[in-house]
Amino acid sequence: MPGSSASLPSWRPLRLLLGNDILLWGASLITREPNEIHPWHSDIESSSLGGGFVSVWIGIENTSRESALQLIARSHVIGKTIQEVAHENGIRRGEASTATVLDWARTIIPSVEFVQSAMNDGDAVFFDGRLWHGSWNTRSKGTRTALLLQYAAAGTPVKMPDFSQLEWPFRFKMSRVPVLLVSGRDSSRANYIVPPPESIAPALPSQFHPLKLPLPEDRVRRWHPHYLFAGATTNLSTMGAHVSVLSPGHSPHPPHAHREEEVLVILDGEAELVIALNETGLNARCEQLSAGAFVYYPAFQFHTIRNASAKPITYLMFKWRGPPQETEAPFETTISKTEDIQQIGNAPFATQLMFEGPTHYLTKLQVHLTELQPGAGYASHADVHDVAIVLLSGSVETMGRRIERHGVVYFPAGEMHDMKNPGFATARYLVFEFHGSLSGEVTAWRSAVRTRSLWRTLGNRIYRRVRQSLAATSLWHALRPIYRRLRRIFAALI
Numbered sequence: 391m392p393g394s395s396a397s398l399p400s401w402r403p404l405r406l407l408l409g410n411d412i413l414l415w416g417a418s419l420i421t422r423e424p425n426e427i428h429p430w431h432s433d434i435e436s437s438s439l440g441g442g443f444v445s446v447w448i449g450i451e452n453t454s455r456e457s458a459l460q461l462i463a464r465s466h467v468i469g470k471t472i473q474e475v476a477h478e479n480g481i482r483r484g485e486a487s488t489a490t491v492l493d494w495a496r497t498i499i500p501s502v503e504f505v506q507s508a509m510n511d512g513d514a515v516f517f518d519g520r521l522w523h524g525s526w527n528t529r530s531k532g533t534r535t536a537l538l539l540q541y542a543a544a545g546t547p548v549k550m551p552d553f554s555q556l557e558w559p560f561r562f563k564m565s566r567v568p569v570l571l572v573s574g575r576d577s578s579r580a581n582y583i584v585p586p587p588e589s590i591a592p593a594l595p596s597q598f599h600p601l602k603l604p605l606p607e608d609r610v611r612r613w614h615p616h617y618l619f620a621g622a623t624t625n626l627s628t629m630g631a632h633v634s635v636l637s638p639g640h641s642p643h644p645p646h647a648h649r650e651e652e653v654l655v656i657l658d659g660e661a662e663l664v665i666a667l668n669e670t671g672l673n674a675r676c677e678q679l680s681a682g683a684f685v686y687y688p689a690f691q692f693h694t695i696r697n698a699s700a701k702p703i704t705y706l707m708f709k710w711r712g713p714p715q716e717t718e719a720p721f722e723t724t725i726s727k728t729e730d731i732q733q734i735g736n737a738p739f740a741t742q743l744m745f746e747g748p749t750h751y752l753t754k755l756q757v758h759l760t761e762l763q764p765g766a767g768y769a770s771h772a773d774v775h776d777v778a779i780v781l782l783s784g785s786v787e788t789m790g791r792r793i794e795r796h797g798v799v800y801f802p803a804g805e806m807h808d809m810k811n812p813g814f815a816t817a818r819y820l821v822f823e824f825h826g827s828l829s830g831e832v833t834a835w836r837s838a839v840r841t842r843s844l845w846r847t848l849g850n851r852i853y854r855r856v857r858q859s860l861a862a863t864s865l866w867h868a869l870r871p872i873y874r875r876l877r878r879i880f881a882a883l884i
Contacts, residue, residue, distance in 0.1 A: 401573060403516050407444045408543040411574030413581065415548045415567055416540030419450075422457065422527040429484035429524055430460075430491045432471035433540070434551040434560050435567070436519025439469060442546035443519025446539040448512070452532035455508040459515055459525055459536070460488065462495050463503045466518035470498075477558035491522065542569070544576035575646075577669050585649070591628045594621025596807070597800035598791045603658050605635050607702055612640035623802035625776050625826025626751065629710040631798065633657070636695065636703040645671045645692040650709045651749055653757075653822060654695070655684040655780055657796050659703035665723055666692040682728035682782050684757070684820065689750045691723055706798060708778060712751040712826055721747045721755065728759055728782065728820070738766035741821075754825035762786065762817040767810025776824040777801045784817030786810065 404412055415435065422428065436443035447459045465472075475494050476486055486494075488504065495502040507515065517523065519540065527534045542548055548569060552561035566582040576583060597619045608614035613636050620630035628650075636642060636659075645666035654663075656679045663685055666674035669692060679685065687693050689711075697703045726744045734740040739762055746756035754775075762784075770789075779788075779799040786793050788809050793799060801807045803826070811817045 404444060404446075404541060405573070407516070408442070408541060409574075411544030411576055412572050413542045413544055413546070413548075413569040413576060413583075414539065414572045415542055415569040415581070416445075416538065418538045418540075420536045420538055422525060422534045422536075424527055424529050424531055424533070427484075427524070427526045430472055430486060430488070430522060431483070431524060431556075432473060432522055433519055434471075434473075434556070435548050436540065436542070437471045437560070438547075438549070439520075440546075441466070441518065441520060442543040444516060444541045445519050445521075446514055446516050446541070448514045448537040448539070449509050449534075450537055451511060451535040452529065453509050453511045453513065453534060453536065454529065455506060456529045457525070457527040457532075457534035458506055458509040459517075459523060461505045461515075461517060462491065462522040463505045464499060465495050465502055465522040466520040468495060468498050468502075468522075471520070471558065471560075472522045473556070473558040473560070483556055488524075488526075491524075495522065541572075542581075544571070544574060545578035545580055547580040575669075591620065591622035594619065594623050594629060594800070594802050596789070596802065596805045597631075597798070598789075598793065599798040600793055601633060601657070601796040601798060602794075603704055603796055604702065605633065605704060607635050607637050609637075612637040613642040618798060619800065623776050623824075623826075625803050625824055626710045626712040628712075629708070629776065629800075629802075629824070631706065631708050631778075631800065633704060633706050633798075636661070636697045636705070638697050638700050638702065641694055641696040643694055645669050645674065645694045647690045647692045649689050650711045651689050651751055652687040652710075653684055653708045654687070655706040655708075655820065656681050657704045657706055657780075659697070659701055659705075660699045661703045661705060662696040662698050663725070664694045664696060666694075668692055677725055679725070679727070680729055682820075684726055686721060686724045686745075686749075686755065686757075688721060688723060693723075704796075706780060708822065710751065710824065714750055715748060715753055721745075721749050726757065731759060734759065734761045738763045739768065744820075752825055754823070756823040756825070758821050758823075760819055760821055762809065762811040762819075764811050764814055764816070768808060770806050770808035772804050772806050773801070773823075774803050775826070776803050777807070778822040778824070780820045780822075782818045782820065784811065784815045784819075785813045786817050786819065787812045 472491065492504050548567040550563040550565050550567050552563055555561040568584045569581045571583050599618050605616060606614065613634060615632045615634040618631040618633060622628055645664055646669060658681050661679045663677040663679060664671060664674045724745055731742065734742045741758045741760045744757040744759055746754055749755050781793055781795055781797045783795055786809055788799060788807055
């Protein structure tokens with residue numbers, strides 16, 4: 391593929407070339423001093439004959455025809471890297487001139503061409519990862535700076551080179567290359583996908599959400615999520631909730647998995663859960679759930695929900711994440727149904743345990759069904775764990791707010807709350823207790839994330855100021871390699 395230039399790189403050409411599922415495996419800021427040469431080469435990591443790689447070279451500073459990237463157009467279909475051809479001709483890296491390289495390519499494919507586009511700062515070149523390329527900054531002054539972004543189609547293995555062997559034959563390490571998933575998804579495990587950086591969620595206050603069903607459907611998407619809340623507590627780094635309406639004959643997505651844990655509660659309708667082994671859904675376990683039933687999904691469990699009925703389904707989702715717990719036997723996917731429990735007892739305040747146990751992020755997840763008789767209740771208090779309440783029938787009053795059937799209440803740890811039944815009928819509700827680490831791990835974890843972020847911001851500011859002051863001096867050119875090494879060490883420490 392000959393290189394093509396564009397004024398602003400975007401996802402559209404990448405998706406045309408690689409598909410919707412894209413990995414970023416390399417990002418480099420490259421500088422070339424006047425008259426500095428980067429020898430002709432093929433990038434070792436993307437040299438596989440099968441392709442599936444696209445690189446984007448973006449001019450940042452002092453970009454012109456004299457300093458732009460040099461390419462041998464259509465060399466990606468030669469079937470050999472330039473290193474291999476040089477080895478066959480007894481030539482070592484950096485010894486072949488541009489004319490020699492072009493002659494080699496034309497002996498295999500006569501139509502190849504040498505390309506060095508007229509470019510300006512901000513212009514970009516998209517090229518196949520197998521393309522022969524190099525650079526020679528022939529400008530009389532001005533350091534040329536460029537950004538190189540290297541992408542691969544999801545599922546394409548990126549090999550880790552042994553950089554002590556840049557000549558042919560290449561040597562590769564056995565370790566998987568760390569990559570970033572920047573578009574779509576990838577479940578191939580061909581590379582190590584680095585998880586996105588942790589963000590610090592805002593502190594979550596007490597939540598009161600009266601829900602009056604039916605909620606509106608989305609007649610186009612056939613699935614309509616209604617956001618309720620999201621934030622952090624002293625037990626969990628992130629906790630969020632939403633209520634969704636799923637139209638008949640529809641599913642919101644194929645089976646998928648994620649690192650968060652979930653509890654899904656059916657508020658109205660008849661739902662079919664799909665609990666799968668992978669994203670294909672083959673040999674999946676299917677369960678029918680009606681109003682009042684709920685399921686717990688552990689992290690990385692493949693799952694989805696379907697509406698095979700003639701009426702919409704409304705369901706509530708709690709999703710959370712926190713520091714991993716050292717648990718020998720965390721909960722697996724667990725389904726609980728309440729429709730068979732006719733009455734818990736005759737006491738003014740009665741509970742029945744549905745399940746409890748440790749999870750990947752909780753020392754204990756406990757769920758119980760509660761019945762509160764008219765006039766009954768309990769006094770205001772605070773718990774060391776987070777509490778979520780989902781009203782199945784009747785009404786309750788908590789902290790001066792009245793909540794009717796299908797209402798959702800959430801009290802983070804330490805928040806005062808009370809409960810009473812102001813109505814004339816029994817109130818029935820589910821209580822979810824989220825017990826985090828008792829050693830303050832979440833607080834320490836959030837503090838560490840914030841500290842690392844502050845140090846990195848400070849380091850970047852210092853770097854920019856030093857560079858602006860010294861960029862035009864010979865001292866900066868001499869000290870830059872040392873500074874880069876110290877900066878990498880500093881980044882590893884924080």
